Amino acid sequence: MKSPSPEEPRRGFLIASINGLMGLITAALALPSAGYLLGGSKAKRPADWVPAGDLTKLEENVPEQVIFERVRRDGWKTVKEKASAWMVKTADKQVVAFSPVCTHLGCAVSWDGSAKSFACPCHTSSFGTDGKVLSGPAPRALDRFAVKLDGSTILLGEIRPADKA
Numbered sequence: 001m002k003s004p005s006p007e008e009p010r011r012g013f014l015i016a017s018i019n020g021l022m023g024l025i026t027a028a029l030a031l032p033s034a035g036y037l038l039g040g041s042k043a044k045r046p047a048d049w050v051p052a053g054d055l056t057k058l059e060e061n062v063p064e065q066v067i068f069e070r071v072r073r074d075g076w077k078t079v080k081e082k083a084s085a086w087m088v089k090t091a092d093k094q095v096v097a098f099s100p101v102c103t104h105l106g107c108a109v110s111w112d113g114s115a116k117s118f119a120c121p122c123h124t125s126s127f128g129t130d131g132k133v134l135s136g137p138a139p140r141a142l143d144r145f146a147v148k149l150d151g152s153t154i155l156l157g158e159i160r161p162a163d164k165a
Helices: 007-038
Strands: 050-054 064-074 077-091 094-098 110-112 117-119 133-135 144-150 153-160
Touching: 050 064, 050 077, 094 153
Parallel strands: none
Antiparallel strands: 050 153, 064 077, 077 094, 094 144, 110 117, 144 153
């Protein structure tokens, strides 16, 4: 029977140490990655209500573009951004807020006071003050923001797609 050389226990210790160190490094990299992939993201939450205007400053049946600031949460990312909406006061305490994006190809619509309609400059779609398609290739009415009032402050929520025309 051959007796172990003095280098064999030392070699075994070094191999075990290297393997243990590689295991620790693997665990240090794998645990955060697994948490990121399997732990679930910050799910998309319903939009918070954002103050966007004053009801008393709107004229009845005259669209006005308002710029407001909102916080958008998507996955792990939170972004503060400026957004706009076209608001139309329809009655004493009722407001409709339209998305400024054409439902055809996403160009920005603007109010054409002489034609009394929203006009898309890209493909000549036009929309009435109720958001419905008057002419052009747009497949459906303008999308609307959820709206609620807090006194005279107009609060906007998430955008809801309009029904197909």
